[in-house]
Amino acid sequence: MEIIMKKKFKLFLISSFLIGLPVISISCSNDNIKLNKKISEENKEKDQSPDGTSPIAPQKTPEDKNNNLNNEINNNINNKDNEQPKPIEITPPVVDDKNDQTLKDQNKQNNNLNNEINKDSNQKKLDNQIDKKIKDQVEKIEFNIKNADSHFLSYEFLKSKTPYEIIKQTQSYKKGLEDINNFLYHGNNGQAIDYRSGYNPDKVKEFWKYTKNVGVYGNYGKTDEEKIAFYNDSISTDGMIIQKYLSNFQNNERYDTNQISISTNVLENLIKQNPFGFLPSNLSQLLHYMDFESIEKIFALKNIKEVKSNFDDEKGTFELLIFDKNNNKHYLNISAQEIPSLKKNFDFIKYIYDRSFTVTKGTVGWKIDPFFSKQNGLKAEINSGTMWVMDRIINPELEKKDQYELLIATNIHVFSLQSVFDKSIYFEKNSNNSREKEWNAGFWDPIASYNVDSSGKIILSNNRSLVNFTGTRGEFTYPTKNNIPVFTRGSGNYFPTFNAYSQYLDAPYYTPRYKATGIFAKNITVGPKFLEEYNKETRHRATKNAGADFVLLRLKIHKQNLKNILPDLEWRIGTPEEKNWYIGVGKNELFSPIKTQFYGGYPATINDNFEPQNSLEFKYNKSIGGIINAQTRVIDEDNYKPLWVRYKENENKDWNSHNENWKKYTEPFIKNEHGMPKWVLTQHSQLYTHIPYEKRFNALTFGSSGSMAIDSSFNLIGINYLFTQDSTYNTYTNGISLMEGHSTYSDGFNGNIREDIIKKIKNDNLETVKINPKNKV
Numbered sequence: 160m161e162i163i164m165k166k167k168f169k170l171f172l173i174s175s176f177l178i179g180l181p182v183i184s185i186s187c188s189n190d191n192i193k194l195n196k197k198i199s200e201e202n203k204e205k206d207q208s209p210d211g212t213s214p215i216a217p218q219k220t221p222e223d224k225n226n227n228l229n230n231e232i233n234n235n236i237n238n239k240d241n242e243q244p245k246p247i248e249i250t251p252p253v254v255d256d257k258n259d260q261t262l263k264d265q266n267k268q269n270n271n272l273n274n275e276i277n278k279d280s281n282q283k284k285l286d287n288q289i290d291k292k293i294k295d296q297v298e299k300i301e302f303n304i305k306n307a308d309s310h311f312l313s314y315e316f317l318k319s320k321t322p323y324e325i326i327k328q329t330q331s332y333k334k335g336l337e338d339i340n341n342f343l344y345h346g347n348n349g350q351a352i353d354y355r356s357g358y359n360p361d362k363v364k365e366f367w368k369y370t371k372n373v374g375v376y377g378n379y380g381k382t383d384e385e386k387i388a389f390y391n392d393s394i395s396t397d398g399m400i401i402q403k404y405l406s407n408f409q410n411n412e413r414y415d416t417n418q419i420s421i422s423t424n425v426l427e428n429l430i431k432q433n434p435f436g437f438l439p440s441n442l443s444q445l446l447h448y449m450d451f452e453s454i455e456k457i458f459a460l461k462n463i464k465e466v467k468s469n470f471d472d473e474k475g476t477f478e479l480l481i482f483d484k485n486n487n488k489h490y491l492n493i494s495a496q497e498i499p500s501l502k503k504n505f506d507f508i509k510y511i512y513d514r515s516f517t518v519t520k521g522t523v524g525w526k527i528d529p530f531f532s533k534q535n536g537l538k539a540e541i542n543s544g545t546m547w548v549m550d551r552i553i554n555p556e557l558e559k560k561d562q563y564e565l566l567i568a569t570n571i572h573v574f575s576l577q578s579v580f581d582k583s584i585y586f587e588k589n590s591n592n593s594r595e596k597e598w599n600a601g602f603w604d605p606i607a608s609y610n611v612d613s614s615g616k617i618i619l620s621n622n623r624s625l626v627n628f629t630g631t632r633g634e635f636t637y638p639t640k641n642n643i644p645v646f647t648r649g650s651g652n653y654f655p656t657f658n659a660y661s662q663y664l665d666a667p668y669y670t671p672r673y674k675a676t677g678i679f680a681k682n683i684t685v686g687p688k689f690l691e692e693y694n695k696e697t698r699h700r701a702t703k704n705a706g707a708d709f710v711l712l713r714l715k716i717h718k719q720n721l722k723n724i725l726p727d728l729e730w731r732i733g734t735p736e737e738k739n740w741y742i743g744v745g746k747n748e749l750f751s752p753i754k755t756q757f758y759g760g761y762p763a764t765i766n767d768n769f770e771p772q773n774s775l776e777f778k779y780n781k782s783i784g785g786i787i788n789a790q791t792r793v794i795d796e797d798n799y800k801p802l803w804v805r806y807k808e809n810e811n812k813d814w815n816s817h818n819e820n821w822k823k824y825t826e827p828f829i830k831n832e833h834g835m836p837k838w839v840l841t842q843h844s845q846l847y848t849h850i851p852y853e854k855r856f857n858a859l860t861f862g863s864s865g866s867m868a869i870d871s872s873f874n875l876i877g878i879n880y881l882f883t884q885d886s887t888y889n890t891y892t893n894g895i896s897l898m899e900g901h902s903t904y905s906d907g908f909n910g911n912i913r914e915d916i917i918k919k920i921k922n923d924n925l926e927t928v929k930i931n932p933k934n935k936v
Contacts, residue, residue: 208481221901287353298521308403310466314453319447323751325434325448326400335372342369343379343389353388355582355679355793360887367398367888370786374400374752377789377844378902383677387699390679390792395888401784402753406478408467411789415589416490419458419479426493429457430500436755436871437502439470439477440783444753446479454481460489472781475503502871505758508779511547511867513727514742516632517761517775518569518656519543521603523578523617536597537617543775544573545760545865545879549730550741552713553926553933562716563732565929569865570800570896571670571878576663577801577836582828600829602626602659623660630656630724633761633777650670654723655713664805664834666712669919675705675842679796689799689838691817692747704814707843707896708800708880711916740931742867743913744913745875749899751783758879758895760866762859771861780857780893784849789901798841804832814838844900844910846877847892855891860884868895875913902931 246429296700307330309789317325326332342365343352352362364908370376376398380386435441446454451463462484469478475495480892482488495501521541528534552564578584579600601619604626610618631653657666678700680686686693692701731737759779763771791798804810806824814837815821827833850858859866859879866879900910908915920931 165240171557175735190844198625201716204908206872225876237380263548263899276664309589310450311456311529312448312450314449317434317453321434321748321751322747322754326751326753327626328366331372332374335369337375337548338381339369342366351385351388354391355388363391363393364395364397367395370398370891370936371400372624374785375787375789375901377787377792381568382695383699386677386790387679387792392793393887394786394847394883394885394890394892396849396890397888399786399847400752401849402440402444402755403447404440404470405447405466405468405679407469408478412467412488413478413490416480416488419460419481419489419491421458421491421496422903424500425457427500430498435753437500438472438504438755438871439501439757439874440472441871442477442501443468443470456703458489458491458871472504475501477501484587495931504757504781507781507869507871507873508759511757511759511779511869511874512777514725514740515545515547515760515777515867516630516656516724517543517862518546518573519605519629519653520576520659521605521626521632522576522579522601522620523603525582525585525598527585532825535594537599539603539617542573543862545863545867546573546712547865548725548741548829548866549711550927550929551737551742557715562715563718563721566668566930567712567714568878569712570712570878571710571802571839572708572711572800572880573713573865574667575801580803580828580832581801581836582835583823597826601626602663604655605629606653606655624658626654626659628657628659629653630720632724633775652723654720656720657716658726661831662714664803664832666714667710667802667829667837668713669711669916670709670802670837670839671706671843671908671912671915672703672839673705673904674703674906675790675840675902676700676701677790677792678840678842679793680784681793685794685796687818688796689817703837703878704840705842706839708839709843709896709912710802738932740929742869742873742875745898747899747911747913748874749788749901750846750870750876750897752782752787752846752849754847755871756782756785756866756868756876757871757891758782758848758859758866760859760863760879762863765856765860769860775862778859778863780848780850781861782848782850785892785903786849787846787897788845791842791845794840800839800841802837802839803834804837806835810837811835840897841903843912844897844902845881846895846897847883848895850892852889852891858891859893863893 217786228827240788308822312325316687340669346352346362346365352366354363366376377390378386379389379459424453429445430437430442433441433445435444446466446468451466454466455461455463458481460481460483463481464484465482467480467482470476476497477491477493479491480488481490493501495503521539522545523537523539526535546569548565549568552566554564557564580597582600586592601623603617603619606627606629609792610620627639675691678690680690680698680700683698686695686698687698690700690702694700718729721732726736728740755781759777761775762778763769764774764776806827811824815824815835821835824835835893860882863882864880867875868877868879879893879895880896882892883892884890898912900912902910904910917930920927925931926933
């Protein structure tokens with residue numbers, strides 16, 4: 160367990176604007192109606208998002224609707240004289256034909272009278288029609304302006320966009336974005352904010368006041384220098400965005416209601432096409448943003464004036480109460496039992512559980528005592544972390560031996576073995592240190608323990624083929640009440656899972672790597688030590704080895720061992736169900752915290768002081784908000800994660816070019832096990848999940864590193880890697896490294912890890928069941 164102090168901000172590695180609204184003025188006279196729309200010049204500026212891009216233009220935004228409405232009203236006014244309503248007929252009196260001239264004169268008078276009456280009547284009807292239409296449309300405009308965060312987007316727009324694209328249409332987001340930019344550029348007595356020049360708690364707190372409407376930070380500023388100065392390296396739940404729903408209703412409001420009649424197919428499609436997910440709460444989210452016109456079409460109602468809902472995600476139930484302008488109430492009640500597309504929390508928890516397990520590594524390596532050098536020597540350790548299956552590689556020769564090759568995801572720091580096998584950390588090349596010959600490195604089997612000699616020194620087995628990483632998984636049962644699953648605290652049985660020595664150097668298959676700039680080091684040592692581009696005066700830096708605490712492993716497992724740790728997969732292999740079982744890389748979607756998140760893994764049980772105990776459990780958390788850190792601008796040594804991989808000359812000179820570190824690894828430290836490090840600076844966007852203080856013990860702690868994180872559409876969003884505590888703001892949260900980044904990228908990388916994985920697998924001609932199948936059907 161590594162602990163990083165940031166003032167009072169602790170990070171635990173858990174393996175071990177108001178945008179301008181149209182101002183409408185209406186002046187009426189007897190002869191004409193004028194509708195003016197005034198838009199201030201300052202509101203014509205382009206909206207700039209935290210990631211440096213403009214928001215995606217909606218198919219039909221509220222402003223578009225208002226513009227179209229104004230045009231329609233003006234057209235009605237301009238064309239009113241052209242409308243030809245049915246004339247009112249006045250029957251002329253009957254006269255004697257002899258009085259022809261008198262008849263003509265009287266007819267002429269009657270015709271003139273008819274024309275005057277018709278003209279006056281038609282004008283009044285037309286004026287009344289226009290007045291009513293204007294009144295209705297103006298009311299609609301005013302409603303949309305007043306409720307620009309709710310009931311203002313069409314269903315067609317909503318179902319075609321992501322939550323991130325939707326939230327960017329709201330007034331609160333636009334105003335929040337404008338406010339935080341004004342604050343960062345002018346908040347220091349008219350000058351720009353600079354968090355690197357000193358700690359000001361009031362300015363730190365004010366920062367979070369604005370981000371809670373935006374949901375992203377870490378990429379504000381036009382230049383790298385501004386982005387570093389504007390970077391707030393604390394964390395607070397006060398700055399996190401959370402979901403918005405329809406208002407709840409009381410039970411007595413359900414009385415005297417009309418039952419809403421709607422087909423199951425319509426409801427199924429409504430849920431399946433919901434960009435917020437498949438939970439009852441997500442349905443409330445969708446209807447919160449949906450305009451009344453769309454709701455009226457879906458539920459076959461008219462003149463809606465208010466919509467309320469109640470939901471229970473544990474039970475999978477949803478109630479809808481709609482009020483119309485005639486004081487009628489319309490009611491709908493559905494559940495997951497009758498609507499299969501509607502899901503419960505458990506469906507997402509079990510999805511993660513079925514694809515996850517915990518792996519334990521027993522290692523023996525050199526340890527340094529900082530106070531007593533005589534105590535330096537070989538020490539045995541045991542570490543565990545969570546892993547999950549992404550896909551299976553088709554390997555016919557291996558399958559003949561009843562073995563399978565899986566693509567398994569976890570954190571770099573879960574599988575990091577550099578501190579064990581990198582001798583250069585402890586002894587320089589060709590040193591005269593008398594104890595150098597004592598150095599050794601290897602594994603021991605946690606099931607079989609390790610051997611020691613008579614003096615207590617650890618003896619590593621010469622038979623390196625029998626040592627395994629062990630795996631296990633928790634079990635769950637169904638209680639008798641409410642049929643809500645409860646996961647046991649029992650650790651289960653440990654099973655040999657992956658052979659250690661034959662796989663540890665070749666297992667690391669993919670980790671993202673790209674260039675990152677706009678980085679500031681907390682101390683004067685980390686820059687020269689790790690970063691290729693370094694300005695000594697400003698301490699601003701850049702690196703070509705940026706990435707995420709994420710690694711994809713190729714691991715071989717025997718069929719019997721697979722049955723022990725992933726029974727839900729074992730029986731599906733070779734069946735038509737296997738492909739859909741794998742989560743793969745997920746579909747492209749830039750994540751927003753307003754979409755529900757689930758993540759789960761195998762942390763150790765903890766006491767009231769967050770101290771780990773001796774047992775572990777399968778534990779999960781559900782988050783309905785949070786905030787995304789687009790890029791960690793302020794770093795220290797702990798932001799670097801090393802992989803230990805099989806030596807390749809070109810890769811060694813590339814990855815370890817800084818300070819010519821590649822020279823340390825040209826010769827193997829252990830015969831036939833030639834390795835080298837790949838140091839990755841964790842710069843990828845991360846989601847801090849929303850965990851209220853009173854629910855802080857829901858956070859996943861020690862041992863849960865590597866946990867799968869999905870949204871409430873069963874889409875992969877990232878991987879859990881961090882437990883974070885900031886005592887200044889009473890904040891406890893987990894850090895999820897995201898599959899798609901919100902920062903600024905270059906050199907051919909767009910921040911999308913999903914696409915990067917697919918590209919590598921295809922370039923390597925790997926056939927897999929899910930990501931790159933032979934038959935693309």
